Amino acid sequence: MTDSEKFSIYIVEDDDWYRQLLTFNLEANPDYEVRAFGTAKDMLACLEDRPSVITLDYSLPDMSGKDALAKVKALDPDIEVVVISEQKDIETAVDLLKMGAYDYIAKGNDIRDRLMNVMQHIRKKRSLQTRIHTLQQEVAQKYDFEKSIVGRSPAIRKVFDLMEKAIRTNITITVTGETGTGKELVAKAIHFNSKRKDGPFVPVNMAAIPSELVESELFGHEKGAFTGAHMRRVGKFEEANGGTLFLDEIGEMDITFQAKLLRALQEREVVRIGSNKAVSIDCRIIVATNRNLLEEVKAGNFREDLYYRLFGLPIELPPLRERGEDVIILAKHFLDAFCQENELEPYTFTHGAQRKLLAYPYPGNIRELKSIVELAAVMTNSPEIEADVLTFAKHDPLADVLAEEMSLKDYTQRIIDLYLAKYDQNVKLVAEKLDIGVSTIYRMLKERKEEE
Numbered sequence: 001m002t003d004s005e006k007f008s009i010y011i012v013e014d015d016d017w018y019r020q021l022l023t024f025n026l027e028a029n030p031d032y033e034v035r036a037f038g039t040a041k042d043m044l045a046c047l048e049d050r051p052s053v054i055t056l057d058y059s060l061p062d063m064s065g066k067d068a069l070a071k072v073k074a075l076d077p078d079i080e081v082v083v084i085s086e087q088k089d090i091e092t093a094v095d096l097l098k099m100g101a102y103d104y105i106a107k108g109n110d111i112r113d114r115l116m117n118v119m120q121h122i123r124k125k126r127s128l129q130t131r132i133h134t135l136q137q138e139v140a141q142k143y144d145f146e147k148s149i150v151g152r153s154p155a156i157r158k159v160f161d162l163m164e165k166a167i168r169t170n171i172t173i174t175v176t177g178e179t180g181t182g183k184e185l186v187a188k189a190i191h192f193n194s195k196r197k198d199g200p201f202v203p204v205n206m207a208a209i210p211s212e213l214v215e216s217e218l219f220g221h222e223k224g225a226f227t228g229a230h231m232r233r234v235g236k237f238e239e240a241n242g243g244t245l246f247l248d249e250i251g252e253m254d255i256t257f258q259a260k261l262l263r264a265l266q267e268r269e270v271v272r273i274g275s276n277k278a279v280s281i282d283c284r285i286i287v288a289t290n291r292n293l294l295e296e297v298k299a300g301n302f303r304e305d306l307y308y309r310l311f312g313l314p315i316e317l318p319p320l321r322e323r324g325e326d327v328i329i330l331a332k333h334f335l336d337a338f339c340q341e342n343e344l345e346p347y348t349f350t351h352g353a354q355r356k357l358l359a360y361p362y363p364g365n366i367r368e369l370k371s372i373v374e375l376a377a378v379m380t381n382s383p384e385i386e387a388d389v390l391t392f393a394k395h396d397p398l399a400d401v402l403a404e405e406m407s408l409k410d411y412t413q414r415i416i417d418l419y420l421a422k423y424d425q426n427v428k429l430v431a432e433k434l435d436i437g438v439s440t441i442y443r444m445l446k447e448r449k450e451e452e
Helices: 016-027 040-045 065-075 090-098 111-140 155-165 183-192 210-221 255-267 291-299 302-312 325-341 351-359 365-379 396-403 408-422 429-434 438-451
Strands: 005-010 032-037 052-058 079-085 103-107 174-177 201-205 244-248 269-271 279-281 282-291 313-316
Touching: 005 040, 016 032, 016 111, 032 040, 040 065, 052 065, 052 111, 065 079, 065 090, 065 255, 079 090, 079 111, 079 325, 090 103, 103 111, 155 183, 155 313, 174 183, 183 201, 183 244, 183 282, 210 255, 210 269, 255 269, 255 302, 291 302, 325 351, 325 365, 351 365, 351 408, 408 429, 408 438, 429 438
Parallel strands: 005 032, 005 052, 052 079, 079 103, 174 282, 174 313, 201 244, 244 282
Antiparallel strands: 269 279
């Protein structure tokens, strides 16, 4: 155990012999760092060193045990205090415990065993608290906007701005975007940066739940409510109390259940299947979908009143093909992470590989890019990943281009990018293939660079 991890104990006891006895017993554990004091005043003068535990004699010549305990807790509530007394007074013990004492031990022949047992419990408790605090810091760092969502394009900066607004209140959030754009990551980042970060984050994929089980999954059920209900089950709404409930693929929810969901959101309570008792709920709602919910409302697949109840603050995630140089930033991020996880030397992309990555439309978005990069890291024979190592899924590039509503200029730019990628950035050859002038291609490339 290092010095920084030492378990520090202050002993406050006016009886010289008993003070030496306690010191001897506690110093038997090499992990314990023990300091002894004869008065409360001397101990309080050294309290700025913040011991882990104080054993406090209840009957001190300069101050009562209650007063000394109160002063310790006023300075630092995290310091545990174990009161040791010659009296077996239950009423006094209860009062001290209410004031924040960890334990009350009567002096006797078993003092050593009881004291060592209490110290073990306190040490485990502090270790657990430290671990929880560390995990909370790790989670907060992991879901810091700038670190969890990689990129610096104008499109993603706009998302960051909306997320900053989202964390200030409990407003319902609707995250939209194509499959693979990182909707759940955004939901987690909002939760772990909000006032509810210490509460649970409960994700539910609505597309993965059969329609007949949705109510039980979200609201819970009582024992015997239906065949197979062998015990009470708490639903996701209750599980998310104090935190955030993330309903992914909300557009897939069966319309017959939507009225019940609407009522639960309006009344802020749920009723388990098989029960007549309403259970209050306190959770933030974040929903996500890759569908146009307003179009689903018009088609009769989604309730209009539920749509407006859920709409809240809309955050639309841009597809990867609209994020420009973020493709390279993300690719390098995924490549570095893969090399580190698999204990490989650092890899890089050649300029040709980067141009090829930029030209691809990524129908699977960020998720697809990650798979492409990891496969390339496996297939490459050198630390520099060449363009021919990058493997893309077979698709119709023209269909990808025409799937979007763009200006003629943007369509032309996209077609030129595809041809440049196909013919390894040979501008002269691309000009011949498209039957346009070389100067036209250079002019469009220059204009795009100036716009960025």
